[in-house]
Amino acid sequence: MDFDLSPEQLDLVERGAAAGREWRGFAEKWDHENHAPLGAVTERMGELGFLGITMPVEYGGQGKSNLEYVLAVEAILRAATTWVAAEPLFRTSGAGPTICLMSNNAAAREKFLPEITSGRAGCTIGITEPDHGSDMSSLETSAVRGEGGSWIINGKKKFITGAMEDSYYATFVRFDGIAGAKGVGAIMTEKGMAGFSMNRGPDFVGSRGVPHGELEFNDCRVPAENLLFGPGEFAQLMSAFNMERLHNGASSLGSAWAAFDLALEYAQVRRQFDREIIEFQAIYHEFADMYVQLEAARGLMYKAATSSGGGKYPQALDVTVAKYFANQVMYDVSAKAVTIFGGEGTSMENPTQRIHRDSLVCRIAGGAPHVIRNTIASQLVPHIRLSQRRPAPAEPVSAVTGN
């Protein structure tokens, strides 16, 4: 691995930081009001050259690598301190767009990708359901054949980032009632389709500003060309989903740097006992520990980004390790930053507490930590992949026959 950045990549990082600074002054307001003008933010990020970063040029994207995606997200969030600033990258180049790109259905790619990469239509992913979160192989939202090769979708989704705002939803469905993971695929559903309704969902402790809402499908008829992944293609679908974890990890890394920067600045001006608090060795060493964590997370993130198959999506083991670690680093570093600010850190005006609240969400979205560890361990020892399901109860032994 060579992490020496090229002049173009260094320029991207600088441009990312400059773009992030444009949103820094809005971070508190968006969090407080739980509303951000995502359309306007996306338009501006388009002017600054941050849309469709990893999408191929033939679909209007920039054809850059996943390392460049991570560099941009990290730099933007480090400067912005609000996750909303990187959402334009996610909705034009993240998991939803990548699932569309990796589909074998050329009609879907041609229909959706130019709209997505231009920023005219944001794209997100709809997996989680009221009764099925971590257990994606049990999803119930159904797709059955309708007239003329169309699909009829019924079911509910929850916690969908970008609900109401995005135009396209890479919706995970179960085809024809086929049981288990082999029945799960994805169809692109479109805002405004008959039988497709949405709401903003609950108020969240972190990652505020853009809804993580609920989707409902009632006999929603979707044309055949919107099929992304059919039954039997769950493994390929989950490979494309790795972009979700790459974005989540890069966001965590950038946000953790932001908390570090804020605490470092404060520790050099806040005085107690007639000296700056950074001069207390206890505080001084906190920065050493945070820096080690941040650099380790950065290394894992860059490694995951460069592990991409054909430049399209990162390898499952690398990206899962990186997401898991970066989430923990964001959680730890932001908590330390709050503490270094003392009482100020716990005021709702202080950005470090906001970043810490965001860290709670980052750990859950894209896979909760326990499940992530299952994913990592199962890649290390694939021959003893442990079933998460409770074993069926043993048949009672007959007292007469003994069988």
Ligand SMILES: Cc1cc2nc3c(=O)[nH]c(=O)nc-3n(C[C@H](O)[C@H](O)[C@H](O)COP(=O)(O)OP(=O)(O)OC[C@H]3O[C@@H](n4cnc5c(N)ncnc54)[C@H](O)[C@@H]3O)c2cc1C
């Ligand atoms: C703000 C936010 C944004 C989100 N955005 C999206 C989105 O855009 N699209 C989308 O589809 N989803 C989204 N999600 C959903 C997210 O992916 C799920 O919340 C997550 O996968 C966990 O599912 P769950 O909430 O149903 O928890 P559950 O699956 O019910 O898990 C509850 C607890 O049990 C643990 N657990 C579950 N199974 C196991 C196991 N086998 N072994 C050990 N422990 C286990 C979990 O780790 C967790 O601690 C978002 C969530 C949040 C909070």
